[in-house]
Amino acid sequence: MHEGELTKERLLEEATKLVHEKGFGATSLTELLTAAGIRKGTLYYHFPGKDDLGLAVLQRAKTKFLAAIDEVLTAPTPKEAIQKFLEFALERHRARRFVGGCLFGNTALEMSDANSRFAESVGHLFRQWIDKIATVIAAGQEAGQFRRDIPAGDLAQVIVSTVEGGIMMSRLRKEEGPLKTCLDCLKTFLCANVR
Amino acid sequence: MHEGELTKERLLEEATKLVHEKGFGATSLTELLTAAGIRKGTLYYHFPGKDDLGLAVLQRAKTKFLAAIDEVLTAPTPKEAIQKFLEFALERHRARRFVGGCLFGNTALEMSDANSRFAESVGHLFRQWIDKIATVIAAGQEAGQFRRDIPAGDLAQVIVSTVEGGIMMSRLRKEEGPLKTCLDCLKTFLCANVR
Numbered sequence: 342m343h344e345g346e347l348t349k350e351r352l353l354e355e356a357t358k359l360v361h362e363k364g365f366g367a368t369s370l371t372e373l374l375t376a377a378g379i380r381k382g383t384l385y386y387h388f389p390g391k392d393d394l395g396l397a398v399l400q401r402a403k404t405k406f407l408a409a410i411d412e413v414l415t416a417p418t419p420k421e422a423i424q425k426f427l428e429f430a431l432e433r434h435r436a437r438r439f440v441g442g443c444l445f446g447n448t449a450l451e452m453s454d455a456n457s458r459f460a461e462s463v464g465h466l467f468r469q470w471i472d473k474i475a476t477v478i479a480a481g482q483e484a485g486q487f488r489r490d491i492p493a494g495d496l497a498q499v500i501v502s503t504v505e506g507g508i509m510m511s512r513l514r515k516e517e518g519p520l521k522t523c524l525d526c527l528k529t530f531l532c533a534n535v536r
Numbered sequence: 537m538h539e540g541e542l543t544k545e546r547l548l549e550e551a552t553k554l555v556h557e558k559g560f561g562a563t564s565l566t567e568l569l570t571a572a573g574i575r576k577g578t579l580y581y582h583f584p585g586k587d588d589l590g591l592a593v594l595q596r597a598k599t600k601f602l603a604a605i606d607e608v609l610t611a612p613t614p615k616e617a618i619q620k621f622l623e624f625a626l627e628r629h630r631a632r633r634f635v636g637g638c639l640f641g642n643t644a645l646e647m648s649d650a651n652s653r654f655a656e657s658v659g660h661l662f663r664q665w666i667d668k669i670a671t672v673i674a675a676g677q678e679a680g681q682f683r684r685d686i687p688a689g690d691l692a693q694v695i696v697s698t699v700e701g702g703i704m705m706s707r708l709r710k711e712e713g714p715l716k717t718c719l720d721c722l723k724t725f726l727c728a729n730v731r
Binding site: 496512 | 549558636648649650659662685694696698699700711
């Protein structure tokens with residue numbers, strides 16, 4: 342990477358940290374410039390407006406997250422893949438002591454009604470995430486590892502929704518209990534009616 | 537109510553609408569004054585600071601919501617009470633065409649890490665909500681209507697988390713599918729292992 346790319350990457354990294362904890366609206370450019378140690382002109386050189394910066398933060402986080410999901414879902418069996426995913430969800434937020442929550446869930450709540458470009462970008466992330474889970478669930482149903490009375494796509498929708506709700510509750514209380522309970526119940530739910 | 541009380545109520549009502557769609561941070565006092573048709577001095581007479589107004593909005597919404605939950609959970613049997621609650625959750629957000637989402641979930645995500653007074657207030661709401669559901673679930677377990685292999689408090693935690701996640705997803709897509717799928721799966725989950 343040459344210097345311009347390095348600066349851009351540092352900007353995105355600092356912006357991601359701020360946005361993750363405070364949201365897009367509450368993150369000020371002044372604060373970001375101080376955190377990244379760069380001048381205003383440099384910021385505007387890379388990102389003409391605040392929305393451009395915000396959407397770049399989101400795009401970068403999406404790419405990283407989907408790559409992490411692909412890795413997590415790589416396992417000898419579908420059941421192990423889902424088990425790994427549920428552990429990943431807990432570990433990821435436990436490591437952050439439940440500060441910040443899920444950047445995508447936060448963005449969904451902040452932007453769903455306010456900014457259609459952000460809403461579309463985060464909507465796309467959730468569709469991809471749910472599709473990846475659904476593919477594994479379908480394979481697990483085929484292999485007799487998950488319940489078959491509910492379509493794989495619906496199960497995947499419930500998994501992602503419940504994980505998001507659990508993250509919200511654990512973040513609010515700053516304890517892992519709510520998310521862990523949600524993940525345990527998802528496992529029980531997925532494996533019911535399987536013999 | 538005398539005139540001062542009426543003005544205060546109108547202020548809170550308009551503030552609630554704005555906060556519900558935009559969040560606390562993005563709601564400007566100027567916009568609120570225009571919407572409520574009152575002068576700045578009148579606002580400061582009732583609420584010395586923006587946080588006082590925000591917390592009053594939250595307190596008013598909490599009181600209304602918990603009263604609605606009490607009414608919804610009043611039914612001949614625990615199973616019917618939970619069924620009524622799940623229908624209430626869908627109907628409430630369908631009526632708003634999935635705009636605004638859940639004020640408490642929004643506040644949890646906006647304020648969990650940013651403002652401890654808001655975080656405590658909304659944390660208290662979620663605890664009360666979960667407790668009310670848990671009481672009904674426990675009665676239903678006693679009556680053989682709900683699964684008994686998971687504690688009532690855990691099931692209540694999962695119900696509220698999944699409803700919150702489902703609202704988030706339906707709000708993002710502006711369609712009822714995700715929330716409806718979540719509610720259907722909750723019902724299946726609660727009534728499993730019951731004969």
